[in-house]
Amino acid sequence: MGGGEHVPVLLEEAVAALAVRPDGTYVDATFGRGGHARAILAQLAPAGRLFAFDRDPAAAASASGIGDPRFVFRQCWFSQLADELAALGVVAVDGVLLDLGISSPQIDDPARGFSFRVDGPLDMRMDPARGESAAAFLARVPARELTEVIRDYGEERFAQSIARAIIAARAVAPVVGTRQLAAIVAQAIGARPRGDRGQDPATRTFQALRIFLNRELAELALILPRVVPMLATRGRLAVVSFHSLEDRIVKRFLASASQPFGGDPRLARLPIRTAALPPAPLTLVGRAIRPTEREVAANPRARSATLRIAERTPHPVPAGFGAAPGR
Numbered sequence: 367m368g369g370g371e372h373v374p375v376l377l378e379e380a381v382a383a384l385a386v387r388p389d390g391t392y393v394d395a396t397f398g399r400g401g402h403a404r405a406i407l408a409q410l411a412p413a414g415r416l417f418a419f420d421r422d423p424a425a426a427a428s429a430s431g432i433g434d435p436r437f438v439f440r441q442c443w444f445s446q447l448a449d450e451l452a453a454l455g456v457v458a459v460d461g462v463l464l465d466l467g468i469s470s471p472q473i474d475d476p477a478r479g480f481s482f483r484v485d486g487p488l489d490m491r492m493d494p495a496r497g498e499s500a501a502a503f504l505a506r507v508p509a510r511e512l513t514e515v516i517r518d519y520g521e522e523r524f525a526q527s528i529a530r531a532i533i534a535a536r537a538v539a540p541v542v543g544t545r546q547l548a549a550i551v552a553q554a555i556g557a558r559p560r561g562d563r564g565q566d567p568a569t570r571t572f573q574a575l576r577i578f579l580n581r582e583l584a585e586l587a588l589i590l591p592r593v594v595p596m597l598a599t600r601g602r603l604a605v606v607s608f609h610s611l612e613d614r615i616v617k618r619f620l621a622s623a624s625q626p627f628g629g630d631p632r633l634a635r636l637p638i639r640t641a642a643l644p645p646a647p648l649t650l651v652g653r654a655i656r657p658t659e660r661e662v663a664a665n666p667r668a669r670s671a672t673l674r675i676a677e678r679t680p681h682p683v684p685a686g687f688g689a690a691p692g693r
């Protein structure tokens with residue numbers, strides 16, 4: 367397994383959000399299996415270019431199958447995208463797409479350790495060459511930190527019970543398998559009502575560990591301000607997020623970057639007339655877009671997806687913009 371299909375979410379909407387110019391230069395920062403990338407390439411003329419990135423070696427292998435002179439792929443974490451583009455001699459781009467989170471082939475390959483449905487080693491790294499596996503993390507993490515990770519990134523009510531159960535289990539035997547972890551979580555939660563019927567008891571814990579180990583929210587907070595100076599005037603930023611933690615970061619960032627003060631709250635508090643403030647580097651394009659019921663019925667991954675779109679204004683990026691990650 368592992369070479370499976372990925373059904374892209376909000377495919378048409380996200381590509382439309384980029385308002386692709388046939389001779390433009392575009393970035394797909396989350397190539398996955400290239401569903402969005404192929405749709406962008408289909409809209410490009412021979413002079414157009416698409417630079418794609420993904421940190422997963424399996425995505426890199428998939429990208430190597432696209433033999434198209436307009437297409438360039440680099441395996442990297444997307445927070446490094448500006449350096450990668452600079453090394454490729456790209457100074458400005460007309461659109462950047464971020465289709466966040468995990469791909470279906472990542473979940474479906476038991477060897478990657480993301481799935482609680484099929485047994486596999488507890489890895490959960492999108493880039494297995496960097497960082498700590500879930501098994502290594504669970505072997506050393508103190509109870510309090512584990513509780514925080516499960517609570518903050520999984521929005522899990524029973525985080526403390528689950529963390530305690532994992533710590534107790536590892537005193538008996540190392541926690542190294544996905545089914546083993548799922549069983550520990552299920553037992554810790556027991557018959558307590560969850561209020562989200564139909565969801566596996568381990569869903570939130572697995573989500574939490576995956577987000578934490580892959581630094582998903584930190585990566586998102588880093589990339590957003592770094593994209594803005596890369597965009598040519600009228601260049602588009604389109605972000606598809608898959609849960610409220612991600613969407614909150616995207617929503618807040620776009621709200622602040624589309625304010626005349628460039629999102630610097632200190633300036634907003636000063637008694638300065640709006641016209642004297644640095645104009646906003648981004649402008650919002652429409653409201654958040656969510657999948658139709660039909661798409662959700664056909665692809666359950668789409669259930670909590672949100673697409674947000676912004677466009678680069680002609681105004682310079684305010685000094686210091688993006689200097690503080692997470693703004």
Ligand SMILES: C[S@@+](CC[C@H](N)C(=O)[O-])C[C@H]1O[C@@H](n2cnc3c(N)ncnc32)[C@H](O)[C@@H]1O
Binds near residue numbers: 403469
């Ligand atoms: C939802 S999938 C993208 C699917 C893709 N749009 C398609 O149509 O096949 C998200 C992809 O982003 C990658 N990814 C997530 N966070 C990343 C990061 N910080 N840097 C680089 N790649 C990342 C994952 O490895 C995964 O392949």
